[in-house]
Amino acid sequence: MLDLLGPACMARAGSSISNDERVEAQAPSADTALKRKRRRWWISVLAAIALVAIVAAVTWFVALPRYRPSLHNGERLGVDVSVHQGHIDWNRVAGDGITFAYIKATEGGDFVDQRFAENWSGAQAAGIDRGAYHFFTFCRPGIEQADNFLRTVPKDASALLPAVDLEINGNCQSRPDRETVYRELNAFLNRVEASTGKATILYVGDDFQSRYPVRDNYRRPLWLLNFLRRPSENWTIWQVDGWARVDGISGSVDLDVMR
Numbered sequence: 001m002l003d004l005l006g007p008a009c010m011a012r013a014g015s016s017i018s019n020d021e022r023v024e025a026q027a028p029s030a031d032t033a034l035k036r037k038r039r040r041w042w043i044s045v046l047a048a049i050a051l052v053a054i055v056a057a058v059t060w061f062v063a064l065p066r067y068r069p070s071l072h073n074g075e076r077l078g079v080d081v082s083v084h085q086g087h088i089d090w091n092r093v094a095g096d097g098i099t100f101a102y103i104k105a106t107e108g109g110d111f112v113d114q115r116f117a118e119n120w121s122g123a124q125a126a127g128i129d130r131g132a133y134h135f136f137t138f139c140r141p142g143i144e145q146a147d148n149f150l151r152t153v154p155k156d157a158s159a160l161l162p163a164v165d166l167e168i169n170g171n172c173q174s175r176p177d178r179e180t181v182y183r184e185l186n187a188f189l190n191r192v193e194a195s196t197g198k199a200t201i202l203y204v205g206d207d208f209q210s211r212y213p214v215r216d217n218y219r220r221p222l223w224l225l226n227f228l229r230r231p232s233e234n235w236t237i238w239q240v241d242g243w244a245r246v247d248g249i250s251g252s253v254d255l256d257v258m259r
Contacts, residue, residue: 065245067228068097069257076100078256080133080239083115085249090119090126092248100129100258102163102237105152107135109144112152120154131160133203134188139172142187149188150195161198163223164188166214167205181212189220201236223256235259 068077077097081088082104093101101123104113116132123130132153136145149162166185168175176184189200203223204214215222221236231238237258244255 064241065243065252067241067244068255069228069230069240071257072259075257075259078102078129078237078258079244079246079249080104080254080256081115081119081249083113085115085251085253087115087250088119088122089248090122090128093123093246094126094128096247098128098246100131100160100256102131102133102160102256104165105132105134106145106148108137109140109148112148116152129158129160131163131201133163133165133201134192135165135167135170136185136188137172138174138176138181138184142184142189143191145184146188146191146195149192155196161201161221162192162196163201163203164192165203166208166212167203168207168211169205175211178212182217185214185218189218203237203239 071077076099078100079093079098080102101119103116103119103123105116105120106112120130120132132149134145134149136142153159153162164185192200199220201221201223202214202218203225205225209215215233222234223237223239224231224233224235225239227241237256240255240257242254243252246253246255
């Protein structure tokens with residue numbers, strides 16, 4: 001009996017030791033646990049980044065284009081358009097709360113926006129107040145530019161104030177000194193205002209202002225771009241953004257507030 005039991009007991013004892021070794025081998029080491037912890041941390045970080053990216057995309061592509069600022073007393077919403085907006089359904093634009101529009105008429109001494117006449121008549125037919133604007137270039141005399149604007153825009157006492165777009169971005173390569181720019185701008189303003197009997201609104205881009213501080217030297221109504229925030233300077237028109245979605249206009253358009 002002792003001989004028979006001995007090997008069995010030894011076998012069981014050997015089996016027990018072998019199981020303990022397997023359990024010890026299966027237990028995660030400190031390094032393995034740390035790696036798993038780091039992996040979980042990175043998964044959490046990546047998930048958070050993905051969530052932020054989704055929220056940002058929804059805001060940029062869905063919420064921002066439909067953003068409309070709160071209006072104060074006497075303020076109203078409008079757009080400014082050019083040939084880049086293509087054909088516009090002005091009745092639908094009017095139905096989307098837009099009550100005024102500035103329409104690009106001319107640029108330089110001889111360029112006329114291809115859709116100016118169409119947009120000018122379409123806005124009026126839809127009951128939208130309309131005004132015309134000119135893109136001022138450094139490469140043509142102010143008088144020539146004023147004449148181009150005046151022969152393109154029909155005389156209309158009910159039209160909004162004429163406007164001139166002053167930006168370096170998109171302008172010609174010339175960069176004249178301040179005295180030259182002021183002289184040619186004065187020539188443009190004097191000719192246009194003498195013909196229309198109205199002051200001219202100045203849209204002054206920050207790039208233009210930093211080189212030619214027109215806002216500080218001209219007493220005219222100002223049209224200012226300030227992304228989503230009301231400008232701290234005095235303004236007549238505030239461009240809210242350039243990515244608005246308005247019914248009747250394909251793609252994005254500048255959204256403006258007038259007071």
